[in-house]
Amino acid sequence: MAEFTRQRGKRQEDSGLGNVLDLLLANARLVLGVTGAAVLAIATLAVKRVRPAQPPSGLGGHAPQNWLAAPRLSVSRKPTRLSLVCSAPPETPRVESSPPHCLTLQEKLLSHYSSWLTVPETQASVALQLARSICTQLQNFLRSKCPELPFGSLFLSGPLLDGLGVLAADHIHLMLPVVLDAALWSLIPGEDTVVRNPQYWLIKRTDLEYFPRGRSPWDRFMVGRYLSSNALNETLHKMLVASINWPAIGSLLGSVIHPVVASQELKLEVKYDQIKLSITLFPVVEMEDKVLLAAPPEGLVENLWLESFYRAEVSKVKELDAGDSGVRQCCLRILNGVCKSHPALHKLSGSPLTHVVLHLSAASLDWAEESLADRFQQLLEELVGYLEKGVLPSYFNPKINLFCELLEEEIDEMGFMLYRAVSEPELLLKEK
Structure with missing residues (x-):
């Protein structure tokens, strides 16, 4: 520290x-x-x-006494969570009426959840049906256009299906399995390469002297001796933009579909009535118990594949909640919604918050509904602690720092906001 x-x-x-x-x-x-x-x-x-960088001139090096208003922090020798205190109203003449009710943090959290984090069922249903129809059309195109490439069956993923962080039915992931022959390909940990990042992997072509180039249908996407995530993404991007007749598919589905040309991601924008849906395509390789996405970091080695823990995250949180009828998913959805909609905190939403919940679950066993406010406030304190260190270790691989791509200024801003929220959680629950 x-x-x-x-x-x-x-x-x-x-x-x-x-x-x-x-x-x-x-x-x-x-x-x-x-x-x-x-x-x-x-x-x-x-x-x-x-604090000003220089004292005002003419003061002999001394600032006025009222130039600084430091945040108040009440602590005791035995650290305890700062609880929400409802101050009593000023003295007024007694009248025959019910006293005003000050909502507890628990009540405010539950109200926020029901008011802001519940996606209308009809909206979610229409968005999912649109995504499934587009998924089918894209699958048919790939099988017709690239029959030599062993793509697996496309499937949907993301918070709209798993329910851990949705504010609206506006985004879905479309996963495209890349089926590799394990006898021809092997995984190289990113920490063993020049990038020294354990969250990324390389997929290496093996035994080229016995099984020469061309033996695997994926050899056309090799750079050096590695399967290039960037090369595969570029080929798919050209197909999405130039080869698929999206106006015809959109007309068939009663919608308007546009590929996002300028994006580095493989993304489609879909409009149907009042629904605006973004669909992101991710080529995915599953080998040696790893789930790897063709999502290389910007400006680094183009062959890198990002290890995804999303499936394990969702499975673990739901497993824990099922075991003790807990509110981890509810707490996580509230915190995800808060961070996603807050300009200073949006980079915390998603995977990092899930890992904080999983870490806390190992230390705090009481996740009953009546403990929602306590766990929410404790999660804020835990986040402040991780931000102070600049390190959030992955629950599934402690070598991975989930804060490694954040700028120091971003960490400072997030920490400052969450520090204030520890003693006043309502700051995060105000309407945006």
């Missing part, structure tokens, strides 16, 4: 107040414990962010 403070302190001027705050933070773990120290770290960040 002291190292985190020193790194972020490089961006700040070395003033007397900064030294005091750094000394306080360095000893925070001993007094406050892990959670309290994590919150104090973000509080320190908040103070430094609003």
Whole structure:
């Protein structure tokens, strides 16, 4: 934690107040414990962010006494979660009427869930039917156009089907299996290559001296001795944009379908009545118990394949909820909805939040409905702690840091917002 403070302190001027705050933070773990120290770290960040870089001229190096309004943080020697307190109304003459009811955090969370996170059944049904119809049309085209390529059966995926983070029926993933012969291809961990990233893998062509180039139908997408995710995506992108008669398919389905030409992703935009649906196509390889997506990082090796834990994430969360009738899925949907709609937090939505829930499930066993508010607030505290460290380890592979692609400025902004939300969760539940 002291190292985190020193790194972020490089961006700040070395003033007397900064030294005091750094000394306080360095000893925070001993007094406050892990959670309290994590919150104090973000509080320190908040103070430094609003502190002026130079004192006003003419003040002899001293700023006015009222120039800084530091966030308030109440702590005790035994760290406890900050609970929502409803202040009493001012004294008024007694009248014969019911007293005003101040909603608890539990009630506010449940109200937010029912008001903002429930997708109308008819909308979801129409979106899914559209996606399935497009899936069928695309499958028929690929079998007709590329009969030599052993694509598997296309299938739908994403939150609209699995229910862990949907705000509207507006996005679906379309998974295109790439079937490889295990005797001709093998996996190379990304951490063993120049990228040193355990979340990415290489798919290497093997035994070329015995099974020469051309033996596998996927050899045409090789770069060097590796199956190139970029080369496969480029071929599919050309097909989506130039080879498929989307106006005719759209007319058949009573909709308007456009491939997104400028996007690096394989994406279709669909309009049907009042529904606007985005469909993203992902080539996927399943080998050696790994699920790999043709989604290479920008600016790096084009042959990389991203390991996906989505299926395992959904399965594990639902398995845990089924075992204790828990509210992990409800809590996760609320937090996903909050982060996705908040400009400072949208990069936290999806997979990172699921892994935080899974980590917390290993430590906190009470996920009954009446504990929803406690778990929600605890998740905020956990997120503050992970952001303070700049590291969120994957639940399924601790070597993977799910924050590795976030900028330091983004981490600071997210931490500052969540620090405030720890003591005032309603900040996240306000209507956008």
